[in-house]
Amino acid sequence: MKKPCVNLVVATVVFIVYLAGCTRNEPPVIDRFVTDPASDTLVTAGDTVKIICEATDPDGDLLAYEFEADGGTFEGPVDANDILWIAPDHSGIFEIICTVSDGDTLHEVADTITIHVQNYLPMTEGNQWVYEGKDQSGRWALLRLTVVDRKVDEGRIRCYVERYIEGKYPVPVTDTGLVYTIAADSVFIKDPDAAKEYLGFLLPFLVAKSWETGDGGTGRVVGFDSCEVKAGLFEGCVNIKISGGQLERDLWLAPDVGIIVTQLKIDDPLEAELELVEYHLK
Numbered sequence: 001m002k003k004p005c006v007n008l009v010v011a012t013v014v015f016i017v018y019l020a021g022c023t024r025n026e027p028p029v030i031d032r033f034v035t036d037p038a039s040d041t042l043v044t045a046g047d048t049v050k051i052i053c054e055a056t057d058p059d060g061d062l063l064a065y066e067f068e069a070d071g072g073t074f075e076g077p078v079d080a081n082d083i084l085w086i087a088p089d090h091s092g093i094f095e096i097i098c099t100v101s102d103g104d105t106l107h108e109v110a111d112t113i114t115i116h117v118q119n120y121l122p123m124t125e126g127n128q129w130v131y132e133g134k135d136q137s138g139r140w141a142l143l144r145l146t147v148v149d150r151k152v153d154e155g156r157i158r159c160y161v162e163r164y165i166e167g168k169y170p171v172p173v174t175d176t177g178l179v180y181t182i183a184a185d186s187v188f189i190k191d192p193d194a195a196k197e198y199l200g201f202l203l204p205f206l207v208a209k210s211w212e213t214g215d216g217g218t219g220r221v222v223g224f225d226s227c228e229v230k231a232g233l234f235e236g237c238v239n240i241k242i243s244g245g246q247l248e249r250d251l252w253l254a255p256d257v258g259i260i261v262t263q264l265k266i267d268d269p270l271e272a273e274l275e276l277v278e279y280h281l282k
Contacts, residue, residue, distance in 0.1 A: 024059070025059060025061075025102070025104055025107060026057070026058035026059050026107070027102070027104075027107035027108075027109055028055045028056065028057045028061075028063055028100045028101070028102050028107065028108075028109050029055060029056050029057070029058070029109070030053060030054070030055045030098070030100055030109055030110075030111045031054050031055060031056055032052065032053070032054040033051075033052070033053045033054075033098055033111040033112075033113060034051070034052055034113070035049055035050065035051055035052075035113060035115070036050040036051070036052050036082075040115070041113065041114065041115050041116065042115075042116045042118070042204050042206070043087050043115060043116070043117055043118070043204060044087070044117070044118055044119065044185065044203045044204050045087055045088060045089045045090060045091065045117055045118065045119035045122075046086070046087055046088075046089055047086075047087045047117075048075065048084050048085070048086050048087075049084070049085045049086075049087065049115065050082065050083075050084055050085075051067070051082065051083050051084075051085055051096055051098075051113065052081065052082040053065055053067075053081050053082070053098040053100065053111070054081060055081070055100045055109070057102050059102065061102035061103060062102070062103070063081075063100055063101065063102055064079060064100070064101045064102075064103070065078075065079055065080060065081045065098060065099070065100055066078060066079055066098070066099045066101075067083050067085075067096065067097070067098050067099075068096075068097050068099075069085060069094060069095065069096045069097070070094055070095050071088045071092060071094040071117075072085055072086055072087050072088045072094060072117075073085070073086045073088075074086070085115075087115070087117045088117060089119065089122075090117070090119055090256050091117055091118055091119045091120075091236070091255035091256050092116075092117055093114060093115070093116055093117075094114070094115050094117060095112050095113070095114055095115075096112065096113045096114075096115060097110055097111070097112050098110065098111055098113075118203070118204045118205060118255065119255060119256050120201075120203075120205065120238060120253040120254070120255055120258065121180070121182075121187060121201070121253070121258055122256055122257070122258055122281055123147055123150065123157070123159040123180055123182070124147065124150070124281070124282045125147050125148070125149060125150045125159075125282070126146075126147060126282040127146070127147045127258075127279075127280070127281050127282055128144065128145065128146045128147075128279065128280045128281075129144070129145045129258060129259070129276060129278075129279045130142070130143070130144045130145075130276070130277050130278045130279065131143040131144075131145075131262070131274035131275060131276055131277065132230070132274065132275065132277045133272065133273045133274035133275055134272060134273055134274075135167060135168045135272050136264075136271060136272050139167055139168075140167050141165070141166065141167035141168050141272070141274065142164075142165070142166040142167055143163065143164070143165055143166075143274055144163070144164040144165075145161050145162070145163060145164075145178070146161065146162045146164075147159050147160070147161055148160055148161065148162045148176065155183065155184075156181055156182065156183045157181070157182040157183075158179060158180070158181050158182075159179065159180040159181075159182070160176055160178075160179055161176070161178040161179065161180065162174060162175070162176050162178075163175050163176070163177070163178055163192070175192060177190070177191075177192035178190065178191060178192060179197075180200075181197070185202060185203040185204070186199055186201075186202060186203075187199070187200050187201040187202075187203065188200065191247070193247060193264075194215070194247055195215075196215060197214075198213040198214050198215040198217065198245060199211055199212065199213045199214050199219065200213070200219065200242070201219065201240065202219065205221050205224075205238045205240075206221060207221055207222075207223050207224070208220070208221060209221045213242060213245050215245040216244055216245045217242055217243060217244040217245020217247075217248075218242070218243060218244050218245075219240060219241070219242045220240070220241050220242075220243075221238060221239070221240060222239040222240065222241055223238075223239055224236060224237065224238050224239070225237060225239065227252045227254065227260060227261065229260050229261060229275040229276050229277070230275060230276065230277040230278075231260065231275075231276040231277055231278055231279060234254035234255075234257060234260060235255075236254070236255050237252050237253060237254045237255075237260065238252070238253050239251070239252055240252075240253065247264060247265070248264070248265040249262065249263065249264055249265075250262075250263040251263075256281075257276075257279060257281070258279070259276070260275065260276040261273075261274070261275050261276070262274045262275075
């Protein structure tokens, strides 16, 4: 009569041990998931962003990491706890997800970082913009800009832009004196209408961000808004004012398009105003 009791005790002990084994494993904890530096949640197209995920496991288990993104590309293995993400060449909001596992798929944890990417100066070779408006004398003018060459030299990208101008002179004029030099987050502009190169833009754009242009002037981000010109209605445009230097400018730039409105003042009251009427991007 004692045998069933012994079996019952053994079964109970086994069941308790089984339950203990099932509940022993604790899931990992993500302690820190950030960009390095932290400000890199707003970047320019093509930038490289370092992302770090730090996690711990209550049980001391070895952890595995896996990164994924809905845009851009990763540089190096995606199974380490830090990684380099290369932003795509177009504007947008992108999510980077890190999943951490201790080997038990039931106990995986994940976190997400959102990164905003800006591209207000798409300077690919072959890109072209056509503007119409008035020149400094109030006469009709047409300006066609074409990126004819793009060179990389010691980390700097130099974009050579051909200008075709009608209306300003008795006959149409073509020149290649306009040069954009991109060095990290700085965009220097050599304008044929200006005496020397100046710092035109400091990327990425944030409201109230300002910079010294290097020719006695100051650039400033006024704000963001929609903007309608002959070429269409554009959302998320940024308004830049450059004042106090060789040339006073009021500019509107559209994401993934470029400059869509230029108001230029050289000597008061001489002004020029041009707006985008068509564009062709590679």
